[in-house]
């Protein structure tokens with residue numbers, strides 16, 4: 001690939017592709033090769049956002065008045081268009097944020113499955129009939145959409161996360177203003193193109209690209225936006241929640257994790273090592289559900305550690321478009337610097353860096369944000385790398401004297417998104433399920449791996465205590481209306 005910019009993308013407002021009012025653009029580069037410019041993306045301002053919110057407000061009435069099945073048909077169409085573009089969207093995702101092509105295409109397929117799932121929601125029951133105290137009356141609940149929903153999405157799952165927010169918002173009758181992460185806005189525009197080609201009525205879904213602290217913040221503050229759904233960092237999530245709450249808007253936050261895997265004394269070590277690697281290092285560790293703390297019971301600590309290191313040595317770091325690459329680069333400069341910061345912090349606080357972290361020697365890797373996957377040994381729960389979200393290919397090994405101590409270490413964090421255990425002992429598995437403070441608990445499976453038909457969300461500081469995906473999504477995107485009819 002040369003230095004030339006590949007594409008210039010635009011905002012999508014009221015059914016049309018629009019230049020940003022500022023006419024300013026930012027260049028997105030390939031994190032695997034910074035010489036490659038992937039696209040020019042709009043640097044929008046408040047006027048672009050106002051136009052998008054006005055379009056979404058204008059489209060509300062007609063969209064919510066349609067039958068659910070009719071709204072569902074649009075989502076089926078989007079899914080079918082996306083099915084024809086899996087390679088294009090997947091390849092762009094890899095070029096724009098670095099994850100391997102296999103993972104990127106897998107994510108597009110997941111987006112398609114989510115669209116189909118929510119398309120079907122348009123035909124499923126809403127509400128209950130509730131006996132009224134007056135036997136001649138009919139009392140029941142129905143659900144109404146919130147109105148305009150603001151979707152603020154991150155760069156780590158640039159297709160699946162926005163779709164798991166946009167699809168339920170639309171099927172339940174809301175209109176949407178979407179602010180994708182600027183870092184993956186070209187991929188976002190390909191997703192938007194699928195909605196456009198499906199013939200969605202003008203204004204129902206709008207996309208404005210720009211800096212989070214401007215467009216995201218203004219979207220959150222906007223009086224004509226009735227709900228805000230956010231996935232990203234805890235620092236920004238807190239501000240989004242406070243801003244929305246201050247003006248009485250509904251909000252939903254999915255934020256960080258510091259997810260533990262417990263390796264019990266009776267675990268199948270081969271399987272546990274595979275799950276640790278897959279959960280911790282796939283997508284270069286940039287998942288909110290990524291395994292970052294590996295809590296191993298003393299009896300098997302040494303054997304597990306040796307197996308893990310041997311296996312990590314085999315992982316091939318490289319450009320995600322190359323077929324033999326297992327691990328791509330960090331997605332952007334900020335993320336790369338964050339990972340370097342935590343590696344230095346881990347060493348400074350006395351953890352032993354057993355493998356990884358060193359600069360890449362291969363010439364082809366010098367131009368990107370590559371980090372060799374890291375395993376830290378001798379980590380204690382009070383160290384920064386055991387407490388703060390790294391969001392990179394860094395595993396922290398923590399030794400537990402007993403199963404009980406392993407659970408208490410697992411819970412020793414402000415976060416509570418996902419947690420897993422490897423054990424063959426049913427009593428231990430049940431104790432883990434009962435006592436672990438996490439919204440997603442997995443036995444003999446890795447910490448990552450969210451299923452679209454099941455509720456997803458965290459405890460403690462990982463979320464605003466709401467749930468996304470599956471039928472749980474209806475709770476955020478609608479309000480209950482209780483109806484009483486007397487003949």
Ligand SMILES: NC(=O)C1=CN([C@@H]2O[C@H](COP(=O)(O)OP(=O)(O)OC[C@H]3O[C@@H](n4cnc5c(N)ncnc54)[C@H](O)[C@@H]3O)[C@@H](O)[C@H]2O)C=CC1
Pocket residue numbers: 152153154155156179180181182210211212213214215216217218220231232233234236237239240254255256257287288335338389390391
């Ligand atoms: N839970 C998750 O899946 C994710 C977690 N993160 C965490 O966040 C860290 C930093 O990554 P960032 O990309 O900087 O995350 P971020 O929280 O800044 O970005 C997430 C989204 O929020 C937008 N945003 C930024 N400032 C905003 C504001 N003031 N008001 C409204 N929206 C705003 C961004 O443009 C993006 O669309 C990562 O190292 C990781 O720890 C990042 C991405 C996803």
Ligand SMILES: O=C(O)CCC(=O)C(=O)O
Pocket residue numbers: 156157161231286287288289447448449450
């Ligand atoms: O584990 C997954 O598949 C989903 C991860 C996720 O939701 C995130 O990183 O934001």
